[in-house]
Amino acid sequence: MCGIAGLFIGCALEAVCPKRLLAQDLSAAPEQEPYKSKFGDWYERSTVRAAPRRMVLKDEQGLFFSPDFIPIMKHPLIQEQSDTVKRNIMVQQLYRYLDFTAKLEHVVVNRVAMSIANGYLDFNLPREMVFDAYKIYCDEAYHALFSADLLMQVEDLTGIRAVTQQLQPYFIRRLHELQHQYSESNLQELVEIFFVIISETLISGFLSDIPTARDVKPSIRAVVRDHAIDEGKHHVYFADFLKRIWPQLDRRYRKEIGKLLPSLIYAFLSPDVDSIRTELSSYGIPRDHIEQVIAETYTKEIVSSHIANSISSLGRYLRELGILDDPEVQDRFYEAGLLKREDLILG
Numbered sequence: 001m002c003g004i005a006g007l008f009i010g011c012a013l014e015a016v017c018p019k020r021l022l023a024q025d026l027s028a029a030p031e032q033e034p035y036k037s038k039f040g041d042w043y044e045r046s047t048v049r050a051a052p053r054r055m056v057l058k059d060e061q062g063l064f065f066s067p068d069f070i071p072i073m074k075h076p077l078i079q080e081q082s083d084t085v086k087r088n089i090m091v092q093q094l095y096r097y098l099d100f101t102a103k104l105e106h107v108v109v110n111r112v113a114m115s116i117a118n119g120y121l122d123f124n125l126p127r128e129m130v131f132d133a134y135k136i137y138c139d140e141a142y143h144a145l146f147s148a149d150l151l152m153q154v155e156d157l158t159g160i161r162a163v164t165q166q167l168q169p170y171f172i173r174r175l176h177e178l179q180h181q182y183s184e185s186n187l188q189e190l191v192e193i194f195f196v197i198i199s200e201t202l203i204s205g206f207l208s209d210i211p212t213a214r215d216v217k218p219s220i221r222a223v224v225r226d227h228a229i230d231e232g233k234h235h236v237y238f239a240d241f242l243k244r245i246w247p248q249l250d251r252r253y254r255k256e257i258g259k260l261l262p263s264l265i266y267a268f269l270s271p272d273v274d275s276i277r278t279e280l281s282s283y284g285i286p287r288d289h290i291e292q293v294i295a296e297t298y299t300k301e302i303v304s305s306h307i308a309n310s311i312s313s314l315g316r317y318l319r320e321l322g323i324l325d326d327p328e329v330q331d332r333f334y335e336a337g338l339l340k341r342e343d344l345i346l347g
């Protein structure tokens with residue numbers, strides 16, 4: 001218990017408080033490097049503090065989403081659809097991306113940012129790093145807000161309603177499945193913490209592509225660029241956070257989490273085929289055609305090679321910490337197609 005809880009009988013924070021035996025004896029924790037904050041100019045430069053609200057204008061040129069970032073668009077059964085359906089697919093892909101972002105920030109990342117900021121995690125962390133988690137919390141809350149705002153603006157402008165917003169995104173369903181395979185609450189909390197480390201060190205990579213897609217409306221590119229600027233700092237923070245907490249973790253937890261990392265990476269990066277299936281059904285595309293589009297677009301090989309190519313910097317952090325030295329962890333990475341046996345190089 002954290003001390004605060006002792007003031008009460010039955011702490012109200014208990015459900016979200018992972019400060020329970022996560023770490024080994026902290027007095028044995030290795031000497032840490034000084035913390036170099038990336039948030040020194042946060043009050044002047046962060047999106048929530050400095051960027052204007054982005055508005056999608058009626059006469060703005062450009063697409064709602066680049067077809068280059070919608071893999072099903074290249075499939076012949078989609079190519080033969082009307083221009084209206086193809087336009088709807090682009091708009092729904094934007095909605096899917098925005099809904100994914102809003103829920104990732106609110107439902108997952110900010111739970112962990114809050115735990116760090118409030119000292120609920122039993123890790124030895126620099127004081128300034130703990131304080132920076134408040135800034136990340138504000139950033140993520142605003143990322144969720146501007147995503148929801150943009151989604152509503154585009155709905156109002158186009159008259160096209162989001163068809164899959166009521167469906168829980170795949171990554172949340174899968175994360176909960178992975179958490180609940182453990183009965184121990186410490187491990188459930190650690191699974192969420194490591195999912196956040198993974199998402200925060202990977203998201204900056206794919207956010208950097210969309211602003212360069214010239215065919216997309218400038219206002220939408222601006223929203224993604226705003227997000228990318230903040231996430232560049234979050235990436236550095238969570239890479240540093242990983243480096244500091246890994247040596248402090250109990251050996252048993254290290255083994256379990258190491259083995260689970262490929263599943264967490266897949267949970268974050270896998271396509272949400274349930275959402276795509278629901279969307280394509282809404283256009284009246286026959287069931288067998290939908291299944292053919294999904295099966296031929298997202299083969300096991302295509303998905304695993306895409307994921308392997310997306311995790312190069314995360315792979316470097318895992319290697320530097322010796323996480324991939326464990327043969328059981330290596331096996332899980334091999335099986336997931338994320339590690340090549342011949343050279344032990346990720347991707």
Ligand SMILES: [Fe+2]
Nearest residue numbers: 105140143231
């Ligand atoms: Fe974010």
Ligand SMILES: [Fe+2]
Nearest residue numbers: 140200231234
């Ligand atoms: Fe973030």
